[in-house]
Amino acid sequence: MIKKMIDIRICGLIFTIASTAFIIALSIPFFTEARLQPFLYDSGVDSMGALICAALFYGCLRQEGEGTQNFRLLIVLVSLCFAVNEVLFFTSLVPEQRTLCFTLCLVSKLLDLVMVTLFCRYIRVTLGFEGKLAKWAGIIIPVLMILEIIVLVSNIFYPFTFGVDANGVYQTTPLTWVEDIYLIAISVITIIQILMCRSSRREKAAAMTFMLFPVVEYVLIEHFGNSGQYGMILMSLIVMYCIIFNEKSTKLAATETELHMAQEIQTSMLPSIFPAFPECSDFDLYASMDPAKEVGGDFYDLFMIDEDHLAMVIADVSGKGIPAALFMMSSKILINDHALMGGSPAEILQRVNKMVCINNDANMFVTVWLGILEISTGKLTSASAGHEYPIININGRYELLKDKHGLAIGAMEFSKYKNTEITLKKGDSIFVYTDGVAEANNAGGEQFGIDRTIESLNAVPKGASQKEVLAGVRAAVDAFVKEAPQFDDLTMLGLTYRGSEKGVGSKAEQ
Template sequence: MGKLKRIPVITKKVAVAVMIAGFLLCSAIAFVGYQSFNKQFRKQYDSNIRSIAAAACECLNPDMFDDYLTLGSKDGEWDGINKILQDFVDKFELNLLYVSHVEGSDFTEITYFYNPVMKGGKWTEFPFLYSEHYEEPNYNKSAKRVFENGETIVRHTLKTRSGSHITAMTPVRNSSGQIVAVLGAQKSIQEYVDAGRKYMHRIIIVEILFAAIFFALFTFYFSHFLIKPLALITRETDHFASFGGQPSDRLLEIKNHDEIGILAHSVHQMEYDICKNMEEIKSMTAEKERISTELSVAAKIQSDMLPKDYPAFPDRKDFDLFATMTPAKEVGGDLYDYILLDPDHLMITVGDVSGKGVPAALFMGKCKVLIALYSLLGLQPKEILERANVQLCKGNESGLFVTVWLGIYTFSTGELKFANAGHPFPVLYQNNEYSFLKTKPNFVLGSMEYIPYEEHSITLNKNDRIFIYTDGVTEATDSDNQLFGDERLLEAMKKTEHLTAPETLTKVREAIDEFVGTAEQFDDITMLTFELK
């Protein structure tokens, strides 16, 4: 034979006490005991049925009830909730459970949203949105108290045709706190009523002589071994909750070698663990706030590194220039810059560092400084990229790299010399047409030292313009994982022909946002437009 399951010690104590009590109980004291038992039963059943009703309410979506009443049809969510409510009926052995809207001055007009019933029972489930005129004073008064006062009502119904039962009626509130329905949970207590009647019939024969003995022994036993320890646990937990989570060692006074003793020591340990966890949470919260503050400062520093004034060069009326950078995180890895090297030469550049966050932002700052430095030395685009590449490769143990498009425009000749280090092709507006300025791209910066870079040139005339961007523009993704792409970019640019530089970037960003919708931005978005007037 298999090993018998161990009976808990506390169960043995209760069983012994009940057996002694049953033997000693007399008819006179039995009646008093029965009344006390009945009162406790009602209290326990009230608590249980309230808990069941409250738990069932948590499964509902009351915000849909108005739609159900308006449209007169249910959705897919209704079936799932109805199944959950049916599980409540089955697992808790309820007669039925209903969720209904009650109207009328006397609360007699009822419309049912849900009405699962006990399988194989005597109750019939009402269909979805079934309506009826129901006049029953106790029910109507209870419904009124639920809807008008927001009370949870427990009704005891005894000796009806359907038997004795207990019903909890609780208000159902939507997300705005408005009571939109009542949930009722009904459970049979017929078994208890029958058992009580038999109990009274049998116990009457017990001699009155043993009433006092039973009361004394039973009260002492439970008072000393059960009630007193539980009362101490209750007081200590209440003290812990009321006085700022300060534990005490009074629970260690409970010396029971049973489940109550285990519970007391577990609660004592839990109090200390909670205090410890609270301290850890405070520490983690402070650290999180510190990091958040530092990231905000880093974002401000990065933003201050990029030119933002418009017009960029107020004294120059022969061109229009503007750029923006929107990071995907607090700080980003994109860069842009423009420097009027002298009255006849303008340097413009846009770059995109691999990765995101603080490492990319630091690498971006280094790259921007190097490009600005070599540009001011009067070097050509290819030479600027070659020297910057050498410096970026040094000490780059993290393996970061950056794509860069850099151009230097000569106003006197209209020539734009440029070099491309693995960057997306810019959009060129020339001869009333938009197209990509495609050239053979060079290798990215920061990955391999001492590699040569090719340089190209085009001529820009009056009204020509060039739009430079990072891949965060064309790779912007909507909720269906579709890319914004090159074609949508060209279509967006065609709507900017007569706009200023800031208006052009705003128009393109609006097109991106409209395409992306509610999808999250996962990459930095940087745009620069240079327009000759």
């Protein structure tokens, strides 16, 4: 469906460009042929107009929203009118091409009709015009339109309102004014719409440039025997484009600022001053989060449950943007609250899951790894709610710890979680992360992967601080990804156990 839409748009763009090229190519003889020279100026206007159409179409190629489809169709029609007009000049004053000239005149007039009607509709949709008057307009417009078409087509049989004489010259008749009835009626309706709609003044003013249409039309017809409605509609469209889209982009900029603020609030929620617990020298702890451009749902948390227990959390919310950020906030607070209430990591996650599930109509979920380190003994108890496997270093090398997994938090109300226990000796480390690390893609679409993650951890010189370890992994990811844009948040947390000063840590080694 989306693909089809783009195809139609591309066709429109190609058409406007082709139309411009066609008019410019056709205008070359206008410089030399005596017959065409009086139209040289008009031909230039046509080329210019068609070029502006192509540029304008390109400008709103990716615009979405009410009336934009209509807007693009209008541009294509205006461009077509310029092309028809150009051929019209080319065929005029040639007796043999009388029929073609007449046909083109008729087509041009019919196109005018469609264009003005579409413009009226566009104004109604964009500016939002409703009520009784709109209903009346909805009846009057089609009736008048059909009458106008009958009048125009009847010229094929008898030069009722216009004709092309034997010399190929366009001729008006005493009844030509009949053609203008529809134009006048629809102009009046359009103007009423503009005046009565509930749009902002700026939008109204932009649409009002359309009011110049009858004036310019009058001047052009009276003094140059030429009509300029395409030009006027094009001008109105440009002014509308500038003002309406400018307003939209102002709103967009405001949204972007808000998103940026949300990201700042989110980042400031994470502990970012290291060492996080300067009074505690029993471990080296570091964590980092590099959000992707969009507000994401990764987070980590570090806090002391009591004097002997350190809690570490790393989590990844499904989805992105403001919903993910809100869900992240509530999950983070819930985990923190429930951890402080006590219990093992599995019990804590079970309680948090229940709380999250109660009001989770959006069906969002969050993968969480929660580890509680008993500082005095080095015993690390952890539970995983669908989170990536931790990478541990207890034998001198980093390797994957395939811990017991429960379901991501928020997915199902009665999920059960299991504790995994390991004991850290002096110098042992643990590294937890989110999928942004292993799933970082290079330009070729290849993933960094878990093996490269482990490799990069092992490549860091022994005895390096956790800050350096995390920087090492980050550098390896960057070197792999190169210039491909960062798609997901990159969040990591690392801990090295230094052993308890109280000397109990040695017990764990046995």
